[in-house]
Amino acid sequence: MANVAVIGAQWGDEGKGKVVDWLASRADIVVRFQGGHNAGHTLVVGNQVYKLSLLPSGVVRGKLGVIGNGVVLDPEHLLSEIAKVTAQGLKVTPENLRIAENVPLILPLHPAIDKAREVARGASAIGTTGRGIGPAYEDKVARRAIRLSDLAEPEVLSHKLDELLLHHNTLLKGLGAPVFEKQVLLDRLLELAPLLLPFSEPVWQLLDEAHHTGKRVLFEGAQAVMLDVDHGTYPYVTSSNTVAGNAAAGSGVGPKQIGYVLGIAKAYTTRVGSGPFPTELKDDTGRLLGERGHEFGTVTGRPRRCGWFDACMVRQAVKVGGVEGLVLTKLDVLDGMKELRICTGYEVDGQVLNRLPASIAAQEKAKPVYEVLTGWSGSTRGARSYAELPAEAVKYVRRIEELVEAPVVLLSTSPDRDDTIMLRDPFAG
Structure with missing residues (x-):
């Protein structure tokens, strides 16, 4: 049986949540491979409505959910989302949710920059959600991102924050927006570390083992092809590649493992x-x-x-x-x-x-x-x-x-x- 990758074939909001939920009941693992909490999936199960942004849809069906390295992860939002679905009766633990150790994090300064730039653009604003997705991807490409694994190394984290703030505080000052203090960010990240690190995993290895043991993997895309940073209506696009090819790079598997590509x-x-x-x-x-x-x-x-x-x-x-x-x-x-x-x-x-x-x-x-x-x-x-x-x-x-x-x-x-x-x-x- 093949793996399946699900992507949007328009500008997003095509109903991927329902489709992924329907397919997840027949999969073993559901992987998010790009995007962040700027994309929402609504799942209707009986009388219960689940609204997910970061959590892979499979967690609703008791499947192993994986957040791949191609995602940009907002720790605060993830914990908030886990709390919400927990209140609805779902259980989210390291047993059913794994996060790539090399996933880049969205920090509070990222949405601040996102919003400040949209204000500066005025009538030329591109319509970003203001969630910090774009600035977080920029940091990843510029090799200054804070990644999940950094939370386990306070000295490395401190040094990387210096470099990060050198860039972003300069930009925020230029836009007339408030700057960020390093110690406040460092303290909060160290508080989050014990909450997040138990979910950390070399996801590429987990998926390689799944491949060799014949497990079915469902790759869950966010946004859609016409919002792809390369192939969409640029610059009115998201900041990641949304095409099925990114399911491989964004989760750490070879391209042949993507399987059947389903467009919504x-x-x-x-x-x-x-x-x-x-x-x-x-x-x-x-x-x-x-x-x-x-x-x-x-x-x-x-x-x-x-x-x-x-x-x-x-x-x-x-x-x-x-x-x-x-x-x-x-x-x-x-x-x-x-x-x-x-x-x-x-x-x-x-x-x-x-x-x-x-x-x-x-x-x-x-x-x-x-x-x-x-x-x-x-x-x-x-x-x-x-x-x-x-x-x-x-x-x-x-x-x-x-x-x-x-x-x-x-x-x-x-x-x-x-x-x-x-x-x-x-x-x-």
């Missing part, structure tokens, strides 16, 4: 924050999609921008993300709509393109080229087999498959994890 896409399109959005609807239809789909960010609470399904963009995500099969979510949101549209390309300066160009100016000019389909009057909500779907809904799904050049292998028809139509088993490879 909504039956329409949403985006949070700034950046180009060719199929965005600022009319009653857009508002209707937002209301029906309850489109508010899990982490930020910000309303999501809504628009028609963009097959051109998803096809691009399929290609660069290595997607082998697609999960289509929230099909039920389109119930009762007389007419549906799918974007098949973009018109830019009189030329029709079959890709979203890398140029910011071209992205802003891109006008969607639409194909119109007939909607359906029946309900798809809660359907658990293709036979329960209206004929026009099936046609809509089939047309999406043709346009994005990937088969729909799972179809989600409500937030409930069991309201899922499986057309192919991802773990079968």
Whole structure:
């Protein structure tokens, strides 16, 4: 049986939480391999709703959760999240949660810099969540990050804080923001050390052993391909690589161990924050999609921008993300709509393109080229087999498959994890 990697195929918020939860019941280990607590997963289990940002979704199903080295970890947020799910009846201990010893940490100065820079940008703000994700990744690349393993060595930690603050306090002063005192940071990190270090593990070794013993691993991505720092709508992107290829680098396994790549896409399109959005609807239809789909960010609470399904963009995500099969979510949101549209390309300066160009100016000019389909009057909500779907809904799904050049292998028809139509088993490879 193959491992599976799950990634978003749009701009995030596609419903990865439910899908990962559904797949986690059949996996042994669930690994987060990039991002931080700027991404939220909502899991509905019976009458209980779990909102996770850092914890791998598998912990809800009693599976071993792993936070890989490709993640940037906010210790305070992690402990807060553990406390919340503990209050909901879950048990999170080093028995079911392991954290890569080389994972970089988000410190209080990182969100401070994040927010100060957004304020300085004014109208040009890129729409960051202000959680410090970007500055933490910058420190990692600049080789000045504090990593989990550093908490076990106070002298090393003290020296690394000197270097860190030399850079960041200079920047904060320049932005007119308060600076940070080393001793306050050092004292707090040393307080956190005994709480965090029991979870520390050479995760690459753990996953190598899992590979040799035939365990199934589910790699859980955050954000989505079109927010990838290289392949997304730069600079309106996240600060990490969100494509499936990063599941290997972000967890410490070889690329062949990633297994089957599953892309998640909504039956329409949403985006949070700034950046180009060719199929965005600022009319009653857009508002209707937002209301029906309850489109508010899990982490930020910000309303999501809504628009028609963009097959051109998803096809691009399929290609660069290595997607082998697609999960289509929230099909039920389109119930009762007389007419549906799918974007098949973009018109830019009189030329029709079959890709979203890398140029910011071209992205802003891109006008969607639409194909119109007939909607359906029946309900798809809660359907658990293709036979329960209206004929026009099936046609809509089939047309999406043709346009994005990937088969729909799972179809989600409500937030409930069991309201899922499986057309192919991802773990079968």
